[in-house]
Amino acid sequence: MDDDRLLPAEPGVRAIARELYRHAKDLPLISPHGHVDPAILADDRPFPDPARLIVVPDHYVTRMLASQGVPPAALGVLAVDGTPVETDGRTIWRLLAERWHLFRGTPSRLWIERVLADVFGVGVPLGPATADAVYDAVAERLAGPDFRPRALFERFNLEVLATTESPLSDLGQHAKLAADGWGGPGGRVITTFRPDDLVDLDWPGWAERIDRFGAATFAQFLDRLRQRRYDFIAAGATSSDHGHPTAATLALPPAEAATIFGRALRGRAEPGDAERFRAHMLVEFARMSVDDGLVMQLHPGAVRDHNTxxxxxxxxxxxxxxPSPTEYVRSLRPLLDEFGTDPRFRIVLYTLDETTFTRELAPLAGGYPAVFLGAPWWFLDSPEGLRRFREAVTETAGFYNTAGFVDDTRAFCSIPVRHDVARRVDAGFLARLVAEHRLPLDEAAETIADLAYHLPKRVYRRTVRNGATG
Known part of the structure; x- marks a missing residue:
């Protein structure tokens, strides 16, 4: 019965969902947005111990444990203030196992259980009594060549994995991947242009980073950004990503934008400058996207570092x-007025405020050819969140104004698990439409394959080695 996980409970609908899932199950994985360190694949060294692979880098896990009084330092999370942190992987793993009950009903539990079972072949349930046995079994597998990063990449059936880098990155790891035949345009591991640290005046150290970037004036800043985008395209990038506090966009007069930039460089930014500058830069980046073809992604709505x-x-x-409430309709209008119907422009919108799916985002995607809806993200990346997304947006935006699933993860080994969850949820949603005689079975089968594979390739302008667009 485990093969039916996440499929509908009603037997007739479940049988349809099984059939639909079969059409998506073995399709290659497209991961167009994520945060895996490219060095993992460039260096192809064995992974460290199970705790440093599964626990330490996963803030979904460390966050839950911290909420129950386990300090991140005890879980091996690097401290920037010099606080000593736990370095023994087995000790960290035991802390997770002793508190495994905290994850009941959460996607983190589902992901980790499936990683242990599907990736590492460990069927023993995790818990205090089995902590060492599970740890030893995973550690033994990690020592073998079949569990090196590139071998797992092959086993996961990953067609493409996009990482995310700042314009300040020298893209050295991507150059190494390209030299090995893994990177570059049409490569299997590509980069994504993420300029937040250069456009957010509130981010500590902004002026120092601008100095490193080599921009003394706003005009130089824009020129350098354009140049770097082409460097990223040469490293395989097909998209940019923008993680702003809000979705605000604003087309400032060039002189006003330059004045804000100059004030901030002198340490004299005024109240409101940071939000206005970020909003203006989204319009500038949209203009750059029209010129260079990078698909624009917008991830707004997170109050960063709320836990001081x-x-x-x-x-x-x-x-x-x-997460914070986020407004899109008025916020995006300046950008969409200029580029929303331009066939050269494409923007994928994400949200942490799911109340906007039906009210704002689905109508925007249904009203502008440039707008696509990104998959539920971060706090909404869960079986129930994925279901609610389909229920909220399909009637207005349809399936083909969405952009397919993205895993948005640092946890490399969870990538196939997360995609499998999305495919199962979509199978269940489509099965209900078939059972209610709202969609023929053959069209539902075509749709689930599109959602899992063809749509993300199309939306993110994924190009294969021979130059053909997928």
Whole structure:
């Protein structure tokens, strides 16, 4: 019965879902947005111990444990303030196993259980009594050549994996991948242009980073960004990504944008400058996308580093962020007025505020040919979140104004598991449409294959080695 996990409980609908899932199950994985360190694949070294692979880098896991009083330092999370952290993988693993009950009903439990079973072939349930046995079994497999990163990449049936880098990156790992035949345009591991650290005036150290970037004026800043985008395209990039606090866009007069930039460089930014500058830069980046073809992704709505103590001790991206209500209709209008119907422009919208799916995002995707809806992301990346997404947007936006599934993960070994969850959820949703005589079975089969594979290739302009667009 485990083969029916996440499929509908009603026997007749489940039988249809089984048939539909079969059409998507073995399709290659397209991972057009994520945060896997490219060095993992460039160096192809054996993974470290199970804890450093599965626990330490996964802020879904460390966040839950921190909420129950286990400090991240005890889980091996690097501290930026010099606090000693646990370095023994077995000790970290035991902490997870002793508190495994905390993850009941969460996607983290589902992902980890499937990673243990499907990737490592460990069928023993995790818990306090089995912690060492599970740890030893995973560690034994990690020592073998079949569990090196590139071997797993092959086994996962990954066609393409996109990482995410700042314009300040020298893209050295991607150059190494390209030299090995893994990277570059049409390659299997590609980069994504993520300029947040250069456009967010509120991000500590912004002026120093601009100095490193080599831009003394706003005009130089724009020129350097354009140049770097082409460097990223040469490293395989097909998209940019923008993680802003809001979805605000604004077309400022060039002189006003230059004035804000200059004030910030002198350390004299005024209230409101940061939001106006970010909003203006989204329009500038849309203009660049029209010129160079990069698909634009927008990930707004996270209040970063809400947990001040966690940020002070461990820095960014360790689980201290909180979703916030996000407005799209008025916020995006300046950008969409200029580019929303331009056939050269494409933007994929994500949200952490699922109340906007039906009210704002689905109508926007149904009203502008440039707009596509990204999969449920971060706090919404769960079986129930994926179901609610399909229920909320399909009637207005259909299936083909969505962009397929993205895993958005740092946890390399969870990639196939996350995609499998999405495919099972879509099989269940489509099966209900078939059972209710709202969609023929053959069209549902075609649709699930599109959602799993063809749509993300098309939306993200994935190009294969021979130059043909997928």
């Amino acid at each position: 103590a966690l940020f002070a001790r461990h820095g960014r991206d360790v689980g201290g962020d909180i």
